[in-house]
Amino acid sequence: MSIQKVAIIGLGLLGGSIGLAVKERASDIQTTGFDASADVRKRAAERGLVGAVAESAAEAVREADLVVLCVPVGAMGAAARSIAEALPDHAIISDVGSSKESVAIALAEALPGHTIIPAHPVAGTEQSGPDAGFATLFADRWCILTPPEGADQQGVADLSAFWEKLGSKIEIMDAEHHDLVLAVTSHIPHLIAYTIVGTASDLEDVTRSEVIKYSAGGFRDFTRIAASDPIMWRDVFLSNKTAVLEMLGRFSEDLTALQRAIRSGDGETLHELFSRTRAIRRSIIEQGQDDAAPDFGREH
Numbered sequence: 001m002s003i004q005k006v007a008i009i010g011l012g013l014l015g016g017s018i019g020l021a022v023k024e025r026a027s028d029i030q031t032t033g034f035d036a037s038a039d040v041r042k043r044a045a046e047r048g049l050v051g052a053v054a055e056s057a058a059e060a061v062r063e064a065d066l067v068v069l070c071v072p073v074g075a076m077g078a079a080a081r082s083i084a085e086a087l088p089d090h091a092i093i094s095d096v097g098s099s100k101e102s103v104a105i106a107l108a109e110a111l112p113g114h115t116i117i118p119a120h121p122v123a124g125t126e127q128s129g130p131d132a133g134f135a136t137l138f139a140d141r142w143c144i145l146t147p148p149e150g151a152d153q154q155g156v157a158d159l160s161a162f163w164e165k166l167g168s169k170i171e172i173m174d175a176e177h178h179d180l181v182l183a184v185t186s187h188i189p190h191l192i193a194y195t196i197v198g199t200a201s202d203l204e205d206v207t208r209s210e211v212i213k214y215s216a217g218g219f220r221d222f223t224r225i226a227a228s229d230p231i232m233w234r235d236v237f238l239s240n241k242t243a244v245l246e247m248l249g250r251f252s253e254d255l256t257a258l259q260r261a262i263r264s265g266d267g268e269t270l271h272e273l274f275s276r277t278r279a280i281r282r283s284i285i286e287q288g289q290d291d292a293a294p295d296f297g298r299e300h
């Protein structure tokens with residue numbers, strides 16, 4: 001069955017972008033939306049992020065074929081519970097959370113018997129809120145679906161077709177693998193950015209004005225990432241604890257090896273690593289995926 005009515009719960013960057021992308025690229029699909037914040041609901045209505053802004057989560061989902069939960073991962077369980085009584089039996093429940101195993105568990109607990117197909121559009125910016133969304137966010141970006149074992153295949157096909165209409169490329173993998181891969185490619189890079197910007201601001205002999213004045217180089221890229229939403233990222237690290245700690249262990253070992261190379265004057269080790277990483281950056285650019293690199297923010 002093709003999806004005709006989509007309910008979006010959470011009308012910030014991701015929810016708003018889905019609404020705008022549907023309006024621009026799949027205008028035959030009707031959208032309703034709800035956000036727990038009255039201010040966000042008001043702004044969402046002013047910007048026309050969805051066809052209709054509902055006054056409750058239940059009202060938003062009552063006729064939906066697909067519900068997409070676009071709230072911080074720590075709020076997925078509560079958002080799912082808030083739609084439980086009004087959810088049509090046939091509806092697909094999905095989400096856009098940055099971590100997948102814990103979200104899958106929270107959704108399955110809140111909505112037993114429903115078709116749940118978690119997803120993660122690997123597309124975003126450091127901005128958040130109802131003014132941050134834009135229609136092209138998902139164009140040419142991966143959307144990773146993590147259907148649980150035995151998931152309804154028609155539902156997976158319908159959800160894939162929905163994301164393809166918004167311009168995404170689809171990949172399917174299990175939730176545990178997703179969480180390991182994203183720990184390395186997204187979560188730890190954010191943790192490193194939060195750390196380096198925090199360390200610089202803590203240094204007593206580096207004044208705040210010097211940090212700003214000399215931030216034209218690599219530090220500036222880190223400050224963009226470190227400006228990402230604090231609630232969203234708190235929830236990502238708490239929910240993807242196992243994979244992040246596993247990958248952080250490996251990262252610390254590699255950092256210690258570099259520390260040793262610097263201390264012992266081992267230029268060969270440094271040069272070999274930096275050449276390898278330069279080749280990785282170049283191959284990302286050759287594949288037309290340079291937006292996925294640290295300088296990720298796009299004008300919109």
Ligand SMILES: NC(=O)C1=CN([C@@H]2O[C@H](COP(=O)(O)OP(=O)(O)OC[C@H]3O[C@@H](n4cnc5c(N)ncnc54)[C@H](O)[C@@H]3O)[C@@H](O)[C@H]2O)C=CC1
Pocket residue numbers: 009010011012013014015034035036037040057070071072073075078079082096097098099120121122123124125126127128129130132229232236
């Ligand atoms: N920001 C990014 O670049 C990306 C974020 N994600 C994921 O998307 C999700 C949403 O992130 P953003 O849109 O960036 O956040 P956002 O902060 O822009 O929007 C989240 C919205 O959810 C609302 N909300 C919170 N709890 C709610 C509830 N129980 N019911 C209804 N509304 C509720 C908030 O009021 C807020 O307006 C997160 O799970 C995040 O991990 C995924 C890909 C990229």
Ligand SMILES: O=C(O)C(=O)Cc1ccc(O)cc1
Pocket residue numbers: 097098121122123124125126186225294296297
């Ligand atoms: O702004 C950036 O650099 C990002 O990395 C955006 C982003 C944040 C979280 C995701 O789960 C996916 C993409």
